[in-house]
Amino acid sequence: MIKLVYVIRKRADVSEKDFHEYWLKKHGPLVRGFAKSMRAKKYVQSHTVFEDAGQQIRTTRPRMKETYDGITEVWWDSLEDFNSGGDIKQRAEAARALLEDESKFIDFERSSIFLTEEHEIFDYTK
Template sequence: MIKLVYVVRKRKDVSEKDFHEYWLKKHGPLVRSFAKSMRAKKYVQSHTVFEDAGKQIRGTRKMTETYDGITEVWWDTLEDFSSGGDPKERADAARALLEDESKFVDFERSSIFLTEEHEIFDYTK
């Protein structure tokens, strides 16, 4: 599996409440609407909570960066991620998602990277 990880920071002019609500209730369904055209297999949003505990943990590691959450999107293969599906549909999806993200994401302070998962354990199964 190939996974896109998007470490997200909200725009400074968007309140924390509005950011989380928009991301979950507006952007999430928009991403789902493009899943087939993007050949995506799974999409998860993880919203930052318990910031005091996070701050303490970061302090033990001398970390100063904080984020408002992460998005993870899975594909079966790198080919599915990069060129699978109809090119026009993929371009339309990419354009619509970028336009929507610009409403709530601070692009300059966020980051995106691709990973290949290596599951070490999963006691939830």
């Protein structure tokens, strides 16, 4: 599996409440609408919670100060599916629409995006 990981910080002019609500209720369904044209298999949003506990954990790590507002993860079966999934026009439309929507709530300069290959070490939920 190939996974896109998008570590997100909200725009400064967007409240925390509005950020989480928009991301979940507006952006999430928009991504779902493009899933088939992108050949995406799974999409998960992880919203930061319990910031006091997060701060305590960060103090146990050298020089770790900042946190993120959340993480988006999108899965594909293969790098080939990620690179060539679906109709070119549909993929271009998805890329344009998603970027336009993300600009409403994401601080691009303070966020990061990268591809990973999963290596499951354990999963006791199965």
